[in-house]
Amino acid sequence: MSKRNIILLKTLAHLLCLAPFAWLIRFYTSGALALDPDPVAYITHFTGDWALWMLLASLAITPLRRLSPRINWLIRFRRLIGLYAFFYASLHLATYIFLFSGYDLPSVLISIRQGHPGAISDEWKVVWPTIWDDIRKRRFIQVGFFAWLILLALAATSPAAIMRAMGGKNWQRLHRLVYIAGVAAVIHYWWLVKTGVRTPRKVTAVLVILFLARVGYTASKRLNKPRSALQTTRS
Structure with missing residues (x-):
């Protein structure tokens, strides 16, 4: 695929990925969000859902591109x-x-405008005990934060310069943790919803399929290695 087409597709990908965020902003500015019974819960679920689907979409690219050499550009x-x-x-x-x-x-924003940036840390000191208490008591927050930390590490090491500095193998080992992040995110979702709610079933099914594809590819690769070595020896 030509460089021009890649640029066009990446531009389209950016627009598509930003579309949910733009829709949420529009939903807020139009006043429609204020009519929701629980606006904070709506934003929480909305952003969490899209984080999960984006994560699964990124995981799906590798098995998809293996279907045909013609779509290697997906990587x-x-x-x-x-x-x-x-x-x-x-x-x-x-x-x-x-x-x-x-x-x-x-x-805090008003205080910053008035020349008091210390309000950021002052307010943080007020809410931190509540946040820490939530982290200790609520398992879904613990596992969700764990997933976010993995994504933070992967995002921080995503630039090509850092990949070169780390070395290809070390970089790959680290970025395989994305599967752990996916599992943690799905567990976070299941533990977040009320008992009996089956909303996370779709993302769970997709993650299982992606895992099976990964395991199947790895297994077939290992099985083919001895055969290749045997053929080389015979020849």
């Missing part, structure tokens, strides 16, 4: 979509910190 979009997964996961976390935990963001 160019794996990092891009993965970074958007981190973006939505960060929005999901920010929703908890700045809206759910009681962090008074409007007051």
